[in-house]
Amino acid sequence: MSNGWNHQFGVIDTIYEEEPEFSSTSSSPSLSPPSFSSSPPLLHSTISAWSLSSGHQTDLLLRVQGTCFRLHKDRIISRSSYLKRHLTNLTEFTLSPPLNITPHTFAAIAEFCYSSRVHLTPNNVAAIRTAAGLLGMTDSRGYDGENLCHVAESYFNRIVGIDQEYASVVLRSCMALLPEAETTASLVSRCIEALVWDDYDGHDIDATCLNVVVEIRPQDFQSVVDSINARLPHHDVLYRMIDLYFKENKNGKLTEEQKSQLCNSIDCTKLSPRVLMECVQNPRVPLRFIVRAMLVEHLNTRRSIAVAAAASGGNQQDERESLGDILRRDSARRQTAQLKEAMDSTCSRIQSLEKELNGMRKILERKLNALNSERSASFHVMPAAAEERKIGRGGRGSVSSSALMYDGESGTPRMTKSLRQRLMSGLKNAFHRKSL
Known part of the structure; x- marks a missing residue:
């Protein structure tokens, strides 16, 4: 992974770059120097280094879906309250369903238990956050550094908040982790919220980004719907998501009771007028929901009419209108x-x-x-004496040019009062000389 990716998405100390090959061979625990053929290479190196530095060999065999991990019990139980409860008097343990944890995910968790480092990407952050919640890795007491839930949660928030494309990647990775991904951290509902929030204007929702929800089983979809119900102040997106689910599962996969339960999560008073009208005319939703939507629309209409009548001073509307x-x-x-x-x-x-x-x-x-x-x-005015000499010589051109002034408002030339006086004085002098 490039440094640019690490800088942008806050990857916390890369552990391994490629998918490790896991071995499904099982063996019994041993206090002698163990063989780590079942563990990823870098986790193997981390455990070996810990054995050398502490002087203690591995004393726990932990199986995850047929893959064996030889570990130090004190390192594991110090980070996981779940494993601490179950490993107090055991040297062997199997993580079995309902814990939805893969060997690959557990390898990253084991690495964190030893080194406080974890390699997070948009593709694995949901799996690691879900596993950390299931294993109770929420306490920072007893060791330095943050707990894994907090580290994964911080990374998840940064990824979802940066770009809807990455929210879509995380959402798809959650599909194989249901219902735990939703029950432990509400990851699915939070991804959906991130996908629709920027485009949500209270009137129209583009549900194409939610096509992945049709892959969810009905019982898991119900938990997602209930979570979204509590998270979103407006329910347009909830209605469109449920309607999309009904549309894609129209071949009898959903019972009428399941449809009713899903629609009961929609608060019709939180729907925009346009979506409320769609509900009334939608043949895919149960009849009970249509009736509820009609009642809310009726009440909204009555309220609007009452407000309009009060504002205009009009009479009350006839209560018997259809x-x-x-x-x-x-x-x-x-x-x-x-x-x-x-x-x-x-x-x-x-x-x-x-x-x-x-x-x-x-x-x-x-x-x-x-x-x-x-x-x-x-167009400046010439001195009076020079003006008189020009007039005396018959300098008509100089008089016309010097007498012109421009009006500041109209932009047209005009003759000032003082210039007219000087002109009359010059004419009088001229006639006086001629008479002499």
């Missing part, structure tokens, strides 16, 4: 509300654009005023 009339009127009211919402959004956008245009207009006006000021400065 449910169909109420639902149709409520549907029309919702469409009107949606149109009003769209219109409000459009008006808001237009107002925003108008503000932007006004701002741009002010900027352009400031730039135009600055440009006009520069132009006005270029």
Whole structure:
């Protein structure tokens, strides 16, 4: 595994990179230097190193699904409350069902008991977290470092929180670990929550990411549904997941009683109006659930009508109206509300654009005023004496050019009052000289 993977997903000290080959041969425990042909190579090395450093040989033979592990009892029972209860007076023990632990998973657990290291990936974190819960590896007292449940839980949270793709990987790895994966740590329901939460807007759920749930046995699916019921504040995703399960198991795999129990986990008051209407029209769900959904929809409609009537000062609605009339009127009211919402959004956008245009207009006006000021400065007025000499020489062009001023508001040229006075004075002087 690359360093980039370790850095991104917090892998805690790699133990082995490849799948080890396990031997199914059994043997009796021995206090002499043991043969570790049944253990993975790196676990073999770890146990051998511990024997040399402590001066004690292995004194426990533990079998997991036909695979033998020769271990030091004190190291194992110091980390596992379950094994401590069962190994007090034993030198041999078999981990048997209902403990859902494979030899590969137990090898990682044994390595942690010796070295406080564990190799975690999205593919094995569910198995190790489930096994740690079953073996009671939740106590840090008596040794340095964290307990395995906490280490696996921390890694699980980081993986699920990073990307929905990894949540999907973990979810699929949980399928072979049910029901323990759910009963010990709610792993399945938490993966489902992570998959749908980012896309959940209270109105629509894409259930395609939940196709894996159709592989779950009905009794295990019930425990997952009950857990999701307690975790999610909205039940749209719960309804869609159950409906998907009904759709994929329509060939008599589910009894009506099982369907009713699953639907009883759905709180209709926590469904969005759109999903509630789907429930009323869904032929796959039990009739009792349809009736319950209709009652909730009826109550919601009555409540909406009462609120609308109170707001508008209208009269109370006729209590004898049919449910169909109420639902149709409520549907029309919702469409009107949606149109009003769209219109409000459009008006808001237009107002925003108008503000932007006004701002741009002010900027352009400031730039135009600055440009006009520069132009006005270029048409400066000549001193009065020079002006009079030009007029005396008949310099009409100079008068017209110097008399022009630009209006800062309209941008059009204008003649100032002082310039007109000087012009009249110059004409008088000119006529006076001519008369002389």
